[in-house]
Amino acid sequence: MKKLKPTEQVNLVVIGVIILVFVLLAIFFDIESLRAWVLKAGVWGPLVFILLKISTVVIAPLSGSPLYPLVGLLFGFWPGMLYVALGDFLGYTIAFYISRIFGRDAMDRFLSNKEESVLAQVMQRVGDTKGFIQVCISFCALPEVVSYGAGLSRLSYSKFIFIMWPFFSAITAVLVFLGSWIDSGWVGILVPVVGALVMIVGGTLFTKNLRKR
Secondary structure, eight states: OOOOOHHHHHHHHHHHHHHHHHHHHHHHOOHHHHHHHHHHTTTHHHHHHHHHHHHHHHSTTOOOTTHHHHHHHHHOHHHHHHHHHHHHHHHHHHHHHHHHHHHHHHHHTTSOHHHHHHHHHHHHHBTBHHHHHHHHHHTTTOHHHHHHHHHHSSOOHHHHHHHHHHHHHHHHHHHHHHHHHOOSSHHHHHHHHHHHHHHHHHHHHHHHHHHHO
C-alpha cells in the first residue's frame, strides 16, 4: 500500500473534523444561537475562516468543499460569499506565485501524490487563454492544481486570476447558497454533511479516472 504524504494525512483529519463539527452542531447547538456567537466574535470569525480557506488551496490537498455550505450557514449568503471570494483569491494568488517564483520543486511540497500525477495533464493544456478556460472546466474539482499549474506556464497572472476567480466563484456560490438556505435541525445539518461527502468522494473518483487515462 502506497504511503500517504503528510498533507494527505492532514486532509483526512481535516475532513473528519469538519464533518464531526456538523454533527456536534446538530446535537448540542441551536444554529441561531451559534450565528449570534459568531457575530459577537467580530472580525475574528471572518478572519479565521479566510485564513482556513487560503490553507485549503495552498496546502493541497486540504479539502475546502465542506467550508462552503458551512460559511453560508453561519454568516449568510452575501457575507459568506465575500469571505469565500477573499480566501480563494488570496489562495489562488499565493499558489500561482509559489510555482511561478520557486518552480516545481517547491510546489511539490504542497501537492499530494494524486495531484502530482494530474499536474502533467494540466500543464499540457495551459498555455493560452482558450486552453486555460478548458483547464478550468475540465479540472473544476481541483482548483489548487490549476493554480499551481498555471504558475508553471507562460500564462500571465492577470489572465489567470480574471478567468479562474469568477469561474470558481460561480461554482462555490451554489454551495454557499445551500448553506445559507438551510435551517437549524437534523435535516439542515445532514444536508451539508452529505453534500461534503459527495464532493469528497466525487473529487477522489474524478482524480482516479484522470490518472487512468
